[in-house]
Amino acid sequence: MIKPFYLDLTFDEIEDIKHKTGEILESGHLILGEYTKEFEKEFSKYIGTEYAISLNTCTSALEILFVLNRSKGKKIAVQSNTNFATVAAIIRSGATPVFMDMDPDYFVPSLDNLKDIVDRHSDVFGVAWVHIGGIIHPEFFDIIKFCKENDLFLVEDCAHAHGSQLRGIKAGNFADGGAFSFFPTKVMTTMEGGMITTNNHDHYKLAMSYRNQGKRGGDYGGLHTDLGNSWRINEISAYMGLVQLKKLDKMINNRQIAVDEISKFLVENNIDFCSTSHMDQCAQYKFIIKLPDENNIESIKENFRNDGIILGGGVYDVPCHIQPVFKDYVIAKEDLRNSEKYCPKQICLPITSGTTQSDIRTMIQAIDKHILR
Numbered sequence: 001m002i003k004p005f006y007l008d009l010t011f012d013e014i015e016d017i018k019h020k021t022g023e024i025l026e027s028g029h030l031i032l033g034e035y036t037k038e039f040e041k042e043f044s045k046y047i048g049t050e051y052a053i054s055l056n057t058c059t060s061a062l063e064i065l066f067v068l069n070r071s072k073g074k075k076i077a078v079q080s081n082t083n084f085a086t087v088a089a090i091i092r093s094g095a096t097p098v099f100m101d102m103d104p105d106y107f108v109p110s111l112d113n114l115k116d117i118v119d120r121h122s123d124v125f126g127v128a129w130v131h132i133g134g135i136i137h138p139e140f141f142d143i144i145k146f147c148k149e150n151d152l153f154l155v156e157d158c159a160h161a162h163g164s165q166l167r168g169i170k171a172g173n174f175a176d177g178g179a180f181s182f183f184p185t186k187v188m189t190t191m192e193g194g195m196i197t198t199n200n201h202d203h204y205k206l207a208m209s210y211r212n213q214g215k216r217g218g219d220y221g222g223l224h225t226d227l228g229n230s231w232r233i234n235e236i237s238a239y240m241g242l243v244q245l246k247k248l249d250k251m252i253n254n255r256q257i258a259v260d261e262i263s264k265f266l267v268e269n270n271i272d273f274c275s276t277s278h279m280d281q282c283a284q285y286k287f288i289i290k291l292p293d294e295n296n297i298e299s300i301k302e303n304f305r306n307d308g309i310i311l312g313g314g315v316y317d318v319p320c321h322i323q324p325v326f327k328d329y330v331i332a333k334e335d336l337r338n339s340e341k342y343c344p345k346q347i348c349l350p351i352t353s354g355t356t357q358s359d360i361r362t363m364i365q366a367i368d369k370h371i372l373r
Ligand SMILES: Cc1ncc(COP(=O)(O)O)c(C=O)c1O
Pocket: 056, 057, 058, 059, 060, 082, 083, 085, 086, 130, 157, 159, 160, 180, 181, 182, 183, 193, 194
């Protein structure tokens, strides 16, 4: 069975984590210890930012970033094609989301999509940008320039984009903070976990406080000064993060090998997909194939399943402006035509760092049998 998730740990790595877990438990130092600090140091080094702050989830990382960028009472532009968490974090920070449409070539907004929302809502204060599937839009440098010229902060949701890089810069190091997820299905995992990356010293200090019930003390003690939360990572997860980070580029490379081989077949057969060839490196969290129509998606999924291939969730089958929980926040619904048209017409192949040559052949055969014919 080819599944969309793969826990990429060797026998030796699992033995090492088991041994370290014993040590951590025996020490009684379960949070905010040496592995948390080490994971933050190594992650910031990898992304290229001055600072990294580890947390329990990406959702809390996003909420902290919106709070630190003073979003309360403001409008924040966000693509409708994202996970619930991006939009929920905006709302929980006291802001209102205004939904942007997307560029169907990359499933993220283009510069024109951003300009369009800013034209319609001149009071937009900041932007939440999600590198869907790990894809950094080719216009991203112009998008950042536009944000700077218009005094808009830009927070990157990098939940899909560990190691994604465009013209020498890694996702999470482009603008006013990055938020990463280490949920089990992600490109690297700590079971549950998240990380903020930033070059802003004040934000770094405050994020350390916000994740720890608002305590600003250097030893994590002191008075509750900020309205933070209990959003710490634990030491076992942090250690697992160190093990995963060491092999992140290798894991991405394994995903890329599968993407390259399958892309070749898709190009030869005129099947449309989201290309990442403009990037230095793409996390390849989701490989998005665009189908001509949505009517037979369920039967395609079933046919793949019968051939032993479980297709993962799309990104995203239902855009956020259509999700019931956000119905009170939908403004300018008519601007979201690409999200409505293309989101229901995509499938994501179950490519992981554990994908084998035999898996690749099986997936290509299934595309040939169930999509081409
Ligand atoms: C784009 C995006 N942002 C944020 C999140 C939230 O991540 P977490 O589960 O670590 O809070 C997810 C999780 O799936 C996601 O896909």
